[in-house]
Amino acid sequence: MxxxxxxxxxxxxxxxxxxxxxxxxxxxxxxxxxxxxxxxxxxxxxxxxxxxxxxxxxxxxxxxxxxxxxxxxxxxxxxxxxxxxxxxxxxxxxxxxxxxxxxxxxxxxxxxxxxxxxxxxxxxxxxxxxxxxxxxxxxxxxxxxxxxxxxxxxxxxxxxxxxxxxxxxxxxxxxxxxxxxxxxxxxxxxxxxxxxxxADSPYDRWRRGEPGGELSPLAQEGFALVQRHCTPCHGSELFTDNAFHNNGLDARFGTGEDVTRGRGRITLRDEDAGLYKTPTLRNVALTAPYMHDGRFATLDAVLEHYRHGMVPSATLDAAFQRGGAPPGLGLEEGEKAALLAFLEALTDTSFLTHPALGPPEPR
CATH class of the missing domain: 1.10.760.10 (Cytochrome c-like domain)
Incomplete structure (x- = not known):
């Protein structure tokens, strides 16, 4: 939509x-x-x-x-x-x-x-x-x-x-x-x-202490990394803060009601230009491509963006600013596998196949 x-x-x-x-x-x-x-x-x-x-x-x-x-x-x-x-x-x-x-x-x-x-x-x-x-x-x-x-x-x-x-x-x-x-x-x-x-992914069952909710050590390491790096935007059990952020995708934005202006298109405030609503991380392994314009085809590409692909701009979120260093989250190459393992653990297969959510039977 x-x-x-x-x-x-x-x-x-x-x-x-x-x-x-x-x-x-x-x-x-x-x-x-x-x-x-x-x-x-x-x-x-x-x-x-x-x-x-x-x-x-x-x-x-x-x-x-x-x-x-x-x-x-x-x-x-x-x-x-x-x-x-x-x-x-x-x-x-x-x-x-x-x-x-x-x-x-x-x-x-x-x-x-x-x-x-x-x-x-x-x-x-x-x-x-x-x-x-x-x-x-x-x-x-x-x-x-x-x-x-x-x-x-x-x-x-x-x-x-x-x-x-x-x-x-x-x-x-x-x-x-x-x-x-x-x-x-x-x-x-x-x-x-x-x-x-x-709300029935391996992560959810792990949080509730239910059978089938075992997270691998690598996924648990990824969860710790999410808590360390990602909670400003993806905190809470919803894995979204329901807020708007500029995550370094572009240096310039449209004007007025141009869709590339992001949240600023609604508020008409310059400080909201380039801000977009935080999407949930739930089922994120299934929802490629990513970002408001679908520019990233894979989660690996998303993580690479947060490592060293962010673009400075006037409204870049403070969470990504690192003084004189290039903006980003400071992720190490070796941490990507753990993050990907945890993101996979947010896949809720029952959500895809629940009989009450699919096409109804004809009468």
Whole structure:
């Protein structure tokens, strides 16, 4: 997904407020934790006791099921051939293997690399530049973007769904009679995407002291290196700080709303130029290529960048500045193998194959 422009974001916020109206909007108090037994992964990162959801959009079996059906439905696109899963397949941890995907309805490359959809329930902002704040409004961007799903007329989309008996049934199961609305479509997609929880890797089982959670000595050495070098950006069990950093990719940045301006495109502050949201390290071995533009094809290339490939600039993060020495993390060549071993231990194979996260069975 590519973040929309400032004017588009303003329109999106207004549209979302109208869609939910009396329901209370897209922000507000959290819903109580859902009961046990619902059909989505139950493992959570260490220290987390429930999947957060908004009080006016709590997780329900029916809502999640509808969102899953919509996520895999190409009927949401203007040509009937592109679904959310086209660019976010579960086999790649809901990421895309192209630097700038060409899989949208126009066949044109997107401006940014498609991000992985992992543990979104705990993300404080969305898109590489943090242009959106909640999952309820997230899906409007790919739905309406001309190069993604290309829906220029959302009313026509809803009319087509209303002519589909299965769609009507699923919406009414989730939201009651008359439940087939655009607002409910967005809520259902948000519910499903909140259940995309990855927390059952060898690392997680090791942290919980469970069988199958043994980390090799090399991976444990890599974990120690992550704690030493990477926690400013990848701390916590989410392996992201939910913040924005300039990690030395470029010396110059665009102006105004240019996507190469990074976070500065949203805040319009010079000090935010070139800053991008920290991606999670979870399942990182599966989500190549890397960075906001997919410039690095391998994790080895990423580590080489942090060793001696960083570019100085006015907004380079302080974590990478080393006085008069070239910027970087000071990693030794011999430490790369340990880091790679630990990053591999963050692969959650159950996340790729969980029956509640893949394409639904046809009715």
């Amino acid at each position: 590519v973040a929309p422009g400032t004017r588009w974001r303003t329109a999106t916020g207004l549209l979302w407020a109208v869609l939910l109206g009396a329901c209370g909007g897209a922000s507000g108090p959290l819903a109580p934790a859902p009961p046990e037994g619902e059909a989505w992964p139950r493992a959570l990162p260490v220290g987390f006791d429930s999947i957060p959801a908004l009080q006016d959009n709590p997780l329900t079996d029916e809502g999640v099921s509808l969102g899953r059906w919509l996520f895999y439905s190409p009927a949401l696109s203007s040509n009937g051939q592109v679904s959310c899963a086209t660019c976010h397949p579960p086999s790649r941890a809901f990421a895309d293997d192209a630097p700038l995907t060409l899989r949208g309805v126009s066949g044109k490359p997107l401006a940014r690399h498609t991000p992985a959809l992992i543990n979104l329930a705990w993300m404080e902002s969305l898109f590489w530049d943090g242009g959106l704040k909640n999952l309820e409004s997230l899906s409007l961007s790919p739905l309406t973007h001309p190069d993604e799903m290309g829906q220029a007329d959302l009313g026509a989309l809803m009319a087509r769904l209303a002519a589909n008996p299965e769609a009507v049934q699923r919406f009414e199961e989730a939201f009651g009679p008359g439940g087939l609305t655009l607002g409910h479509l967005l809520q259902a997609l948000a519910q499903f995407q909140r259940t995309l929880v990855s």
